[in-house]
Amino acid sequence: MSCEHLICARCSNPVVEGRCPTCREARSELHQHGPxxxxxxxxxxxxxxxxxxxxxxxxxx
Ligand SMILES: [Zn+2]
Missing domain, CATH: 1.20.5 (Single alpha-helices involved in coiled-coils or other helix-helix interfaces)
Structure with a gap:
């Protein structure tokens, strides 16, 4: 699953942009399997x- 289309509940920005700590944490968790x-x-x-x-x-x- 990709986080490209997820909207953050905290800052209301796309999670992929990582504008708040919640975004960055969610993004890193989703992408941890990548090289x-x-x-x-x-x-x-x-x-x-x-x-x-x-x-x-x-x-x-
Ligand atoms: Zn956010």
């Missing part, structure tokens, strides 16, 4: 990618 559920995970992925790029650069430089 980009948490910003920390995305950041960790980017750092890992950067690390790999550095290692490759050293190996071939």
């Amino acid at each position: 980009f559920a948490s910003p920390t995970l995305v950041l960790a992925g980017l750092i890992a990618l950067l690390f790999v790029a550095l290692v490759l650069q050293r190996a071939y430089g």
Whole structure:
């Protein structure tokens, strides 16, 4: 189920926009199964990618 069409009972805005803590909590719960559920995970992925790029650069430089 997606939260794209849900309206928040607290702030009356689309939950997907995350304008209040209730929205953000509901949104994160609904999207927890996705690969980009948490910003920390995305950041960790980017750092890992950067690390790999550095290692490759050293190996071939
Ligand atoms: Zn809200």
